[in-house]
Amino acid sequence: MESIEKEFSGVRVLHGVDFHVLPGEVMALVGENGAGKSTLMKILAGVHTDWRGTILLDDRVVHFASTREAEEAGIAIIFQELNLVPELTVAENIYLGREPTRFGDVIDYPRMNRMAQEIMDNLHFNAPVTIPVSQLRVGRQQLVEIGKALSLNARILVMDEPTSALSEAETEVLFTVVRKLRENEVSVVYISHRLTELSEIADRVTVLRDGYTVGSNLVKDTSRSELIRMMVGRDFQQFFVKEGEPGEDIVLRVNKLTRTSADPPRMPVFEDISFEVRRGEQFGIAGLLGSGRTELLEALFGAAAADTTGSVELEGVELDLSSPRKAIGAGMALITEDRKGNGLIISMNVEQNLTLAALRDLVRFSILSKTKERALAEEYVERLSIDVSDLKNPIETLSGGNQQKVLLAKWLATRPKVLLLDEPTRGIDVGAKHELYIHLSKLAKQGVSIVMVSSELPELLSICDRIMVLRSGRVSALFDREEASQEKILNAAAPAA
Numbered sequence: 001m002e003s004i005e006k007e008f009s010g011v012r013v014l015h016g017v018d019f020h021v022l023p024g025e026v027m028a029l030v031g032e033n034g035a036g037k038s039t040l041m042k043i044l045a046g047v048h049t050d051w052r053g054t055i056l057l058d059d060r061v062v063h064f065a066s067t068r069e070a071e072e073a074g075i076a077i078i079f080q081e082l083n084l085v086p087e088l089t090v091a092e093n094i095y096l097g098r099e100p101t102r103f104g105d106v107i108d109y110p111r112m113n114r115m116a117q118e119i120m121d122n123l124h125f126n127a128p129v130t131i132p133v134s135q136l137r138v139g140r141q142q143l144v145e146i147g148k149a150l151s152l153n154a155r156i157l158v159m160d161e162p163t164s165a166l167s168e169a170e171t172e173v174l175f176t177v178v179r180k181l182r183e184n185e186v187s188v189v190y191i192s193h194r195l196t197e198l199s200e201i202a203d204r205v206t207v208l209r210d211g212y213t214v215g216s217n218l219v220k221d222t223s224r225s226e227l228i229r230m231m232v233g234r235d236f237q238q239f240f241v242k243e244g245e246p247g248e249d250i251v252l253r254v255n256k257l258t259r260t261s262a263d264p265p266r267m268p269v270f271e272d273i274s275f276e277v278r279r280g281e282q283f284g285i286a287g288l289l290g291s292g293r294t295e296l297l298e299a300l301f302g303a304a305a306a307d308t309t310g311s312v313e314l315e316g317v318e319l320d321l322s323s324p325r326k327a328i329g330a331g332m333a334l335i336t337e338d339r340k341g342n343g344l345i346i347s348m349n350v351e352q353n354l355t356l357a358a359l360r361d362l363v364r365f366s367i368l369s370k371t372k373e374r375a376l377a378e379e380y381v382e383r384l385s386i387d388v389s390d391l392k393n394p395i396e397t398l399s400g401g402n403q404q405k406v407l408l409a410k411w412l413a414t415r416p417k418v419l420l421l422d423e424p425t426r427g428i429d430v431g432a433k434h435e436l437y438i439h440l441s442k443l444a445k446q447g448v449s450i451v452m453v454s455s456e457l458p459e460l461l462s463i464c465d466r467i468m469v470l471r472s473g474r475v476s477a478l479f480d481r482e483e484a485s486q487e488k489i490l491n492a493a494a495p496a497a
Helices: 037-044 067-072 090-094 109-122 138-150 168-183 195-201 224-232 293-300 324-330 350-361 370-383 400-412 430-445 457-463 486-493
Strands: 002-008 011-017 026-030 052-057 060-062 075-078 156-160 187-191 204-209 212-218 250-260 268-278 282-287 308-314 332-335 418-422 449-453 466-471 474-480
Touching: 002 037, 011 037, 026 037, 026 195, 037 075, 037 156, 037 187, 067 075, 075 138, 090 109, 090 138, 109 138, 138 156, 138 168, 168 187, 168 195, 195 224, 204 224, 212 224, 224 430, 250 293, 250 449, 268 293, 268 449, 268 466, 268 474, 282 293, 282 430, 282 457, 282 486, 293 332, 293 418, 293 449, 324 332, 332 400, 350 370, 350 400, 370 400, 400 430, 430 449, 430 457, 457 486, 466 486, 474 486
Parallel strands: 011 212, 026 187, 026 204, 075 156, 156 187, 282 449, 282 466, 332 418, 418 449
Antiparallel strands: 002 011, 002 052, 052 060, 204 212, 250 268, 250 308, 466 474
């Protein structure tokens, strides 16, 4: 790809970008949100067709008019945002539009299911391919997206944040698949904000910043600090932030909380979970995918009342966990892991999303005060430094980092006592992560208690006062900040032999 230029509504987002990939090479593509990574790859994959520059495939000039044309040329892409049909099965999503047939136009479901199962078995996908995608958690939906791309037998495979929702074990399986692709001369473009992954999987790395190519280097010759400096244009010494110490009084007390699955055979999702969180404490929860981390936060937020037993106290008063509305009223807030699925409403603008959870404070005599709504939105846009030119802009026009800030602002506007966060830095860049850590640290100093689930252990180790580890739905360990380490956490999280 040479001298690639692209504009959106008259705003230049790519400025003569050069990007080259060799056969059988794993090329990492990194940069902050808004640097142009996904836009560049969508041009390659035929999503964006209005651009300037040159794409050479095997020294032949190409310009794809659709994703189908790109796929026929051997280019497949795993999008950062999931692109699945929830009502269809895993197999139907993998072969959507390419279903095997027999007797003319009759879909051969047994054959399709067999082929899909073979692909997903290689990804250690421990669920039948005949279940609807809507029944899968985000991490397993991500595996379906990967399986869908692998089914195309592409020559060039673009992976846009493929591990953002995967566990450590699933990530290692994906790396094994990528290494096999490299051995078979398949070129892989690997986009990730997890810089620690690059040394394990990538041969070279290209850095974009503000729509320009900063440079390309061999991964083995490029340090993490150098990569960050290339991405953000400055030294980034204080990446993780932790200031102050929590108070002594207990704000949140969880006692023998148990949750069973909603569907038969009603198996335990987690059992007998007990812990305490102090005022202003940053309390981390670690564990492998399926350990019950997300389900625990949902239960604390009143989103699983019918399936949950045990008690939760907030400032000494037992919480009514019958609904999220009751939890919000008591002072709980939840930032969900699926930002676009159940965190933001994509059809609404920035202002509407930001004020949505605090509408009860903006309504008088059943009439919404537009003046108060605008004032509240402006207050939090300034407080969190949200980069938006107009509050009426659609939320989807913001970068991932700014969308996450809107989601945080939405819940801060409810003035919570306890803030629950599920994978809050998923899919956002190093700079946006740093800003989020600063905001969390400030909230903790102001007395807000924070309970955070994260798959990134360095993140938990750097910003949390204590870390609780879940294994198969039970508490397996609780570490103070000084004694915790990645090795200890992983040992506690791994299933017993």
